[in-house]
Amino acid sequence: MSTLVMKFGGSAIGTPAALTQVLSIVIHEHQRWDHLVLVASALDGVTDMLLEAAYLAQMSNQRGYRRIAATLRTRHIALVEALPLGQQERVGLLADIDRLLFEMLDVCQSVASSSTDTLSPQATDAIASCGERLSSRVIAGLLRQNNLLGVAIDGMDVIITDDVHGNATPNLPLTHERIQQTLVPMLARHIIPVVTGFIGATRQGKITTMGRGGSDYTASILSTSINANELWIWSDVDGMMTADPREYEDAQMIPLLSYDEVAEMAYFGARILHARMIRPLRERSIPIRVKNVYKPQGVGTLIQPYTDDYAPQMKAVTSVQAVTLSAARAGSITQVLGLVDQVFQATIGSPAEVTLSSQSSSSTLLCFIIPPSIGTEIVDTLRSNLEEALRGFSDTVSWRVRPATVISLLGSNIDRLAHLWGGIMQAISHYSLLGIAQGPSHCSLSLIVEPQDAEGIIQRVHPLVLKSASDNAPAPRP
Ligand code: ASP
Numbered sequence: 001m002s003t004l005v006m007k008f009g010g011s012a013i014g015t016p017a018a019l020t021q022v023l024s025i026v027i028h029e030h031q032r033w034d035h036l037v038l039v040a041s042a043l044d045g046v047t048d049m050l051l052e053a054a055y056l057a058q059m060s061n062q063r064g065y066r067r068i069a070a071t072l073r074t075r076h077i078a079l080v081e082a083l084p085l086g087q088q089e090r091v092g093l094l095a096d097i098d099r100l101l102f103e104m105l106d107v108c109q110s111v112a113s114s115s116t117d118t119l120s121p122q123a124t125d126a127i128a129s130c131g132e133r134l135s136s137r138v139i140a141g142l143l144r145q146n147n148l149l150g151v152a153i154d155g156m157d158v159i160i161t162d163d164v165h166g167n168a169t170p171n172l173p174l175t176h177e178r179i180q181q182t183l184v185p186m187l188a189r190h191i192i193p194v195v196t197g198f199i200g201a202t203r204q205g206k207i208t209t210m211g212r213g214g215s216d217y218t219a220s221i222l223s224t225s226i227n228a229n230e231l232w233i234w235s236d237v238d239g240m241m242t243a244d245p246r247e248y249e250d251a252q253m254i255p256l257l258s259y260d261e262v263a264e265m266a267y268f269g270a271r272i273l274h275a276r277m278i279r280p281l282r283e284r285s286i287p288i289r290v291k292n293v294y295k296p297q298g299v300g301t302l303i304q305p306y307t308d309d310y311a312p313q314m315k316a317v318t319s320v321q322a323v324t325l326s327a328a329r330a331g332s333i334t335q336v337l338g339l340v341d342q343v344f345q346a347t348i349g350s351p352a353e354v355t356l357s358s359q360s361s362s363s364t365l366l367c368f369i370i371p372p373s374i375g376t377e378i379v380d381t382l383r384s385n386l387e388e389a390l391r392g393f394s395d396t397v398s399w400r401v402r403p404a405t406v407i408s409l410l411g412s413n414i415d416r417l418a419h420l421w422g423g424i425m426q427a428i429s430h431y432s433l434l435g436i437a438q439g440p441s442h443c444s445l446s447l448i449v450e451p452q453d454a455e456g457i458i459q460r461v462h463p464l465v466l467k468s469a470s471d472n473a474p475a476p477r478p
C-alpha cells in the first residue's frame with residue numbers, strides 16, 4: 001500500500017488559480033497512490049490577521065476585530081464563489097465560513113470583556129486556529145465536487161499536545177493512537193482527509209497551536225504515524241532555496257539536501273520548513289519533496305539521507321533573529337544561562353538555545369537564537385523581559401542585552417571547505433562580526449552580526465554559496 005501525504009502552504013491555496021492547481025495535483029496523485037492525506041495551512045496572511053484580531057480584542061477594540069472577521073469572511077466567500085462548485089457544496093461552505101467566524105468572534109468578545117490585562121495564550125490559539133479550519137473545508141469541498149471523497153478534519157481531533165499554547169508539542173503516543181482510530185479507517189474507505197495544519201488540542205480538548213509554520217509539523221507527524229512513503233510540501237517557490245527568494249532574486253533551488261542539512265537550515269531561519277518537523281521523518285527515513293504548485297512537473301528539492309561520498313559543498317545562506325548577552329568580564333555563565341532559560345520559557349514557551357558562547361579573560365558573549373516558529377514580533381518583548389530579569393539578578397557582572405542576527409552558511413561537510421572561508425571573510429571584511437561558530441553538525445558555519453549589517457553581508461556571501469554549489473554539484477542518486 002502506498003501512501004502520500006501532501007501539505008499545502010498558504011501561498012499554494014490562496015487564490016482560485018492556486019486551488020485549481022491543487023485540485024489537478026490531487027487528481028493526478030490520486031491515480032498514482034493508494035492513499036492520500038492532505039494537510040492545509042490557512043490562506044496566505046490569514047493567521048497574521050487572526051493574531052491581530054486577538055490583540056485588538058485584548059485592547060477591547062471591538063470595531064477592529066470585527067473588521068478583521070468581516071475581511072476574512074469576504075475573502076473566503078469570494079474564493080468559494082470563484083470556484084466551480086455546485087449549489088449544495090457552495091451553500092454548505094458558506095454556512096461553515098459563517099459558523100467558524102462566529103466562533104472566532106465569540107472568543108474575541110470574551111477576551112474583550114474580560115478584565116485581565118494580558119491576552120491569554122489559550123484564547124489566542126482558539127482565535128488563530130480559525131484560518132486552517134476555514135481553508136481545509138474549502139479544499140475538501142472542492143475535492144468532493146470533483147468526485148473525490150474529501151473530508152475536512154480538525155487537528156484538534158487527531159493531534160494531542162501539551163499545554164504550551166502558541167508553541168505546543170504533540171504527545172506522540174496519544175496522537176498516534178488517535179490517528180489510528182480516526183484517520184486510518186478513513187483511508188481504508190478511500191476518503192482523502194484534509195487535515196488542518198498547525199493546530200492540535202490538549203488532552204482536555206483545549207485548542208493549541210504548534211508555532212508559526214506549524215502545518216509542516218502536522219504533516220510530519222501524520223506521515224510518521226500512518227507510515228507514509230513520502231511527504232510533499234507544496235508552496236509557491238520551486239523548492240528549498242540558496243537564500244530567501246523574497247529578498248534575494250538570484251536565489252536558486254537546491255536539488256538535494258540531507259535531513260541534517262535541512263534541519264539546520266530550518267533551525268537557522270529558512271522559512272520554508274518548520275524546524276521541528278524533520279526529526280520524526282529522519283527517524284523513519286521518509287523522503288520529503290518541496291515543490292511549487294504552479295510548476296508541478298518541476299523536480300523540487302528532495303530531502304533524504306545522505307552518504308559520505310557527497311563532495312563538501314556550501315548550499316545555502318540563511319538568517320535568523322537572536323539576542324546576545326555580553327559582559328565586560330569573564331566568569332561563570334551557568335547561573336545566567338538558567339535565568340535566560342526561564343525568561344525564554346516564560347516569554348516564548350521554548351528553551352533558550354545557545355548558538356554560540358565565547359569568553360576571553362575580559363569579556364563574555366552569549367548568543368541565543370529566537371526560533372523562527374515564534375515569529376518576529378516577539379524580539380522586543382524578549383529583550384525587555386531579559387533586561388528586567390537581569391536587573392534583579394544578584395550577580396556582580398553587568399550584562400548587556402542586544403538584538404543580533406545570526407547568518408548561517410549551510411551545506412555538506414562544510415568544515416572541509418576551509419579554502420572557501422578565506423574568500424568569505426574577505427568579501428565581508430569591512431563588517432565587524434560579533435562572533436563566529438562552526439556548528440558541531442559539520443553542516444553550518446554561523447556569523448553573529450549586528451541586525452543592520454545582515455542584508456549587506458548576505459548580499460556578499462550568497463554569490464560564493466552559488467559558486468560552491470555549482471562547482472561541487474553532486475550527481476543525484478537514482
Ligand atoms: N497558518 C500558520 C502560520 O501562518 C501555520 C502554517 O501556515 O504552517 O504560521
Ligand code: MG
Nearest residue numbers: 009213271272
Ligand atoms: Mg511554512
